[in-house]
Amino acid sequence: MKMKMLIIPLVIILIAIFSGAYIIGETEQVVITQFGKSIGSAKTAPGLYFKIPVIQQANFFPKNLLEWDGDPGQVPTLDKTFIYVDTFARWKIVDPLKFFQTVNNVMGAQARLDDIIDPAVRNFITSYPLIETVRDTNRELDTFEVGLGHTKEEERTLGEITTGRGKITTGIMNQAQPKLKDFGIELVDVQIKRLNYVEQVRKSVYQRMIAERKQIAEKFRSEGEGESRVIEGNRDKELKKITSEAYKTAQEIMGKADATSTKIYAQAYNKDPDFYSFVKSLDVYQNAMDHKSFLLLSTDSDFLKYFKGYGPFNEYNPGNN
Numbered sequence: 001m002k003m004k005m006l007i008i009p010l011v012i013i014l015i016a017i018f019s020g021a022y023i024i025g026e027t028e029q030v031v032i033t034q035f036g037k038s039i040g041s042a043k044t045a046p047g048l049y050f051k052i053p054v055i056q057q058a059n060f061f062p063k064n065l066l067e068w069d070g071d072p073g074q075v076p077t078l079d080k081t082f083i084y085v086d087t088f089a090r091w092k093i094v095d096p097l098k099f100f101q102t103v104n105n106v107m108g109a110q111a112r113l114d115d116i117i118d119p120a121v122r123n124f125i126t127s128y129p130l131i132e133t134v135r136d137t138n139r140e141l142d143t144f145e146v147g148l149g150h151t152k153e154e155e156r157t158l159g160e161i162t163t164g165r166g167k168i169t170t171g172i173m174n175q176a177q178p179k180l181k182d183f184g185i186e187l188v189d190v191q192i193k194r195l196n197y198v199e200q201v202r203k204s205v206y207q208r209m210i211a212e213r214k215q216i217a218e219k220f221r222s223e224g225e226g227e228s229r230v231i232e233g234n235r236d237k238e239l240k241k242i243t244s245e246a247y248k249t250a251q252e253i254m255g256k257a258d259a260t261s262t263k264i265y266a267q268a269y270n271k272d273p274d275f276y277s278f279v280k281s282l283d284v285y286q287n288a289m290d291h292k293s294f295l296l297l298s299t300d301s302d303f304l305k306y307f308k309g310y311g312p313f314n315e316y317n318p319g320n321n
Contacts, residue, residue: 019053027064029093031100033057042096059100065090065188066106068113074198075122077130082201085133086194087121087172089113095184102183112183117190120175124168134195136164165192 023046024030030043034056043049044063051058072086091113093099103109125133138161173190180187197205269276 020050020056021048022051022058023048024060027062028060029063029096031059031061031096033059033100038097038100044096061093061096061099062106063093065092066109068110068117069193070114070118070121072194073118073122075125077125077133078127079129081130082198083125083130083133084194084196084198085121085125085192086196087117087190088193089117089173089190090188091180091185092188093184094186098182098184100184103185109183109185112180112185116176116179117172117187120172121190121192123175124172128163128168132161132163133165133168133192135161136166137161168192 022030024043026046028046030049031038032040032043032051034052039056049058068089068091070087070089072084074082075085076082091109093109099109103112169190169192173187176190177187196202
């Protein structure tokens with residue numbers, strides 16, 4: 001009986017010890033509250049700690065960097081260009097006790113960040129032209145696209161960059177940080193994640209881009225057509241040159257062949273001129289007379305001199321007229 005009476009208090013003591021103990025990790029910090037009110041200083045070093053069970057409660061807060069992602073909003077720039085701006089930030093809890101007393105938790109801190117960072121972003125975006133928010137330096141763009149020869153001229157019309165995107169984001173952080181200090185929050189970094197035109201401006205920009213690409217395409221087509229005409233002209237010129245040279249060579253060969261043939265015929269017929277005259281007359285008879293032809297000639301005509309004295313049993317005699 002006495003043994004049981006000793007065990008029960010021992011168990012109660014052990015339960016109280018275990019329920020009152022808590023461990024703080026490397027990325028945690030704790031604020032102890034009693035009946036909902038913070039007591040003592042915050043515990044930021046990792047290790048094993050104790051609190052009064054039931055009465056006191058350990059409130060854990062992250063010690064590492066936390067993320068804030070703002071909602072994209074429509075903001076006009078100084079040159080009256082409406083754009084959508086999407087920003088993000090990194091922050092951390094540097095004073096857990098003040099953080100607990102003011103915003104209580106991370107969700108409350110996110111709401112405070114919305115109320116402080118968004119106006120700072122709007123304030124700086126509206127104070128500078130669009131080119132200042134987009135670019136950071138005046139260096140020449142290292143992008144190149146064939147046919148867009150007017151890009152550098154358009155860059156000059158946008159003006160020189162005096163502030164730049166980096167200084168704008170630094171200004172946003174410097175403006176927001178003092179307001180967050182009262183909540184035990186340190187703003188580590190603010191950056192612009194995305195910039196985009198509003199829908200109406202974006203459509204007009206797309207239409208302009210399409211028109212420019214069509215103009216470039218037409219330019220390339222016209223240059224291609226001109227180059228095609230030059231190639232076709234050179235081809236026709238070469239073809240005519242080759243054809244004329246071939247025709248010249250063929251005519252020279254034919255002329256030489258005809259000359260050789262004529263020479264051979266002349267040498268052959270010079271041996272018997274009367275036989276040559278007889279053969280040529282027969283050719284003329286064959287070409288000039290057929291069954292439809294009618295000739296009225298005198299008997300002493302030279303055209304039919306080889307028919308005079310013709311007989312079936314007479315031998316051919318070129319000298320017999």
